[in-house]
Amino acid sequence: MSDQILVSTRKGFFTVARGASGWSITSADFLGDNVSLAMADKRSGAIYAALDHGHFGVKMHRREGNAWTEIASPSYPVKPEGLDEKDMWGRPIPWSTIRIWALACGGEDQPGVIWCGTIPGGLFRSGNHGESWEICDTLWRHPKRPNGWVAALICPACTQSASTRATAISSALVFRRAVSGLHQTGAQAGRSAAKACVPNMCRLT
Amino acid sequence: MAKVVFTANIQRHVQCPATNAEGEDVRAVLDNVFRENPNARGYILDDQAALRKHVAVFIDRVMIRDRIKLSDPVSGTATVYVMQALSGG
Numbered sequence: 123m124s125d126q127i128l129v130s131t132r133k134g135f136f137t138v139a140r141g142a143s144g145w146s147i148t149s150a151d152f153l154g155d156n157v158s159l160a161m162a163d164k165r166s167g168a169i170y171a172a173l174d175h176g177h178f179g180v181k182m183h184r185r186e187g188n189a190w191t192e193i194a195s196p197s198y199p200v201k202p203e204g205l206d207e208k209d210m211w212g213r214p215i216p217w218s219t220i221r222i223w224a225l226a227c228g229g230e231d232q233p234g235v236i237w238c239g240t241i242p243g244g245l246f247r248s249g250n251h252g253e254s255w256e257i258c259d260t261l262w263r264h265p266k267r268p269n270g271w272v273a274a275l276i277c278p279a280c281t282q283s284a285s286t287r288a289t290a291i292s293s294a295l296v297f298r299r300a301v302s303g304l305h306q307t308g309a310q311a312g313r314s315a316a317k318a319c320v321p322n323m324c325r326l327t
Numbered sequence: 328m329a330k331v332v333f334t335a336n337i338q339r340h341v342q343c344p345a346t347n348a349e350g351e352d353v354r355a356v357l358d359n360v361f362r363e364n365p366n367a368r369g370y371i372l373d374d375q376a377a378l379r380k381h382v383a384v385f386i387d388r389v390m391i392r393d394r395i396k397l398s399d400p401v402s403g404t405a406t407v408y409v410m411q412a413l414s415g416g
Contacts, residue, residue, distance in 0.1 A: 177381040177411040178340060178370040192341075192366070198374040218374035 128169065130157040135171050151190060152183075161225040163251075165233060170252060172222030180219050180240075184252055195219060196238050196246040196255040199262075207268045215242055215268060243267060329401050331360050333367075334410040343367050343409075353384060354397035356407055371409060383412045 127145070129136040135157040137149040152173060158180075159172040169185040182195045201217040209215050221241040228235025236248040238255065245258040261267070329350065333343035343364065350356035361368040373379050378394040385391070385408040391399040401407060 178337060179379055201375055
């Protein structure tokens with residue numbers, strides 16, 4: 123049972139820990155800022171927090187000990203000239219990180235590996251604790267992406283496998299990224315259904 | 328050389344002191360600013376190097392027109408203001 127809870131809110135980030143007399147807030151950070159997501163990395167002890175500054179974009183921070191450091195945020199490649207992509211509602215698809223949607227650690231044999239899913243539906247990998255990010259190009263350039271692809275979600279269990287590096291799912295699809303490449307392993311209607319089938323994908327891998 | 332001033336609102340996230348920068352248009356001026364202060368770049372520009380949706384840039388009292396390529400000309404005596412837009416209710 124965990125002795126620590128990380129609470130991300132629109133008004134700050136709170137660490138809640140279990141003590142002899144019960145649960146209590148042990149630290150409050152980024153007060154007044156929108157913290158959209160956080161993740162604890164048990165391998166290194168670091169904590170990652172995604173902030174959405176609204177006007178000034180999405181930013182990532184890493185806590186080691188009590189010190190926070192701003193690290194790189196996932197960034198999309200240059201959009202090809204003349205490319206006119208629209209989502210299922212006819213809105214232009216941004217080639218820019220709008221929100222950090224999912225975070226997951228790599229396996230025990232992958233120190234420093236962090237996975238990050240975003241809106242729009244790109245999946246990023248960092249091999250150096252978030253100091254830099256690389257987009258999963260095969261997923262981003264998949265022909266089905268513009269067709270209702272909302273965000274990349276990550277199955278933490280799959281990132282622990284040596285042979286299967288991550289599972290990313292969109293609003294309707296499930297993918298398994300194995301050493302041999304990217305494979306679509308299932309399709310469901312709707313994001314909730316896709317979420318539900320992630321455990322099955324884990325068993326498949 | 329133009330003067331570049333950033334809104335006080337951004338200072339709590341990243342240090343952006345007022346500075347002077349060379350450049351014939353907004354792109355060149357900001358590129359020179361970010362060369363000296365790379366941490367500030369992602370707060371002002373998006374992944375495609377366009378102005379963020381809720382950031383506004385004025386040259387003296389005139390808001391720039393080209394938010395994508397930032398091609399509005401900047402004179403050597405101008406002041407470039409980088410501000411947050413007033414959005415929402």
